[in-house]
Amino acid sequence: MLNKNIETFIGCENNYSSAEIALFGAPFDGTASFRPGARFAPKAIRADSFGIETYSPYQNKDLNELKIFDGGDIELPFGNTKKVLSMIEDHATALISDGKLPVMIGGEHLITLGAVRAAIKKFPNLHIIHFDAHADLRDQYLGETLSHATVMRRICEKLGDAKIYQFGIRSGEASEFEFSNAHTVMQKFNLEGFASKIKPLFGKPIYISIDLDVLDPSIFPGTGTPEAGGVTFNELLYAIISLSPLHIIGCDLTELSPTCDHSGVSTLVACKILRELLLTIGGK
Numbered sequence: 639m640l641n642k643n644i645e646t647f648i649g650c651e652n653n654y655s656s657a658e659i660a661l662f663g664a665p666f667d668g669t670a671s672f673r674p675g676a677r678f679a680p681k682a683i684r685a686d687s688f689g690i691e692t693y694s695p696y697q698n699k700d701l702n703e704l705k706i707f708d709g710g711d712i713e714l715p716f717g718n719t720k721k722v723l724s725m726i727e728d729h730a731t732a733l734i735s736d737g738k739l740p741v742m743i744g745g746e747h748l749i750t751l752g753a754v755r756a757a758i759k760k761f762p763n764l765h766i767i768h769f770d771a772h773a774d775l776r777d778q779y780l781g782e783t784l785s786h787a788t789v790m791r792r793i794c795e796k797l798g799d800a801k802i803y804q805f806g807i808r809s810g811e812a813s814e815f816e817f818s819n820a821h822t823v824m825q826k827f828n829l830e831g832f833a834s835k836i837k838p839l840f841g842k843p844i845y846i847s848i849d850l851d852v853l854d855p856s857i858f859p860g861t862g863t864p865e866a867g868g869v870t871f872n873e874l875l876y877a878i879i880s881l882s883p884l885h886i887i888g889c890d891l892t893e894l895s896p897t898c899d900h901s902g903v904s905t906l907v908a909c910k911i912l913r914e915l916l917l918t919i920g921g922k
Contacts, residue, residue, distance in 0.1 A: 645684050646708035647912065649692035649701025653684045657707035659920055662729060665744040666714050667720050669785045673862045675895035680711050680743040682896040687909045697879060697917050706921035719784050726752030730888070734760055737918060742894030746862065747774060747786040754793050757888050761892035763842035766793060767836065769874065770849035771865035773810035775817045794821050800907040803814040803836065805829055806862040808840025809865045829873050846881065848891040850908055862895045871907060878914050886919045
């Protein structure tokens, strides 16, 4: 954890001791139900990040101006989902205890549960902003309670009602939308009026979870469960930038599956989203 990764995300080359943000990968896709491959995303994002600039003309900021440490990937075991989540929780707990803002690169969406478990220890009033095509509110999927399809249900059980704000949702069982009506705050299909919708969250500790399949598959085909009807890159970009006034204590970026897009475009889209996310939360 204390040593820089050999291959870092572009501009994230500070030492651990001086860093404000700690980037790490969680290469796990053990519950992927359609197209696997998200475990390859952290390394692909680091490698392809050198195809973009550290400077963002959208925000007039540069990653080189921030103090970001990239410690590489957690070495996660195959076939033991509970252990994977425990290892992610332990890693994120250590980062938070050291005063770092953890940013996790997935990996499938279930990994968010491990990071949120860590965040709750210090921030019991934690709220979640969740970008996704899918509600992820099933109680179980194929008999499993720990799945990428159940992750927000498990988090909701820990946080309580009206603590999860969901955006861009356009897929799920009827029971998931019924559950949302009673327990989460959901905006279906789009990000319209996003900046005003998050105003009630000002001053609260916020964890940001971005499942990249919130993007339309015409923009982002490289994901395990593509869902037509998604948002555009610019819509997601400006929603991320509008997060700047919030008290963000952790983030993740999940569900890039590089092997599902041989053009490499999806990976570069993920790189740019990650750059803008880091610039939004950094340097405060």
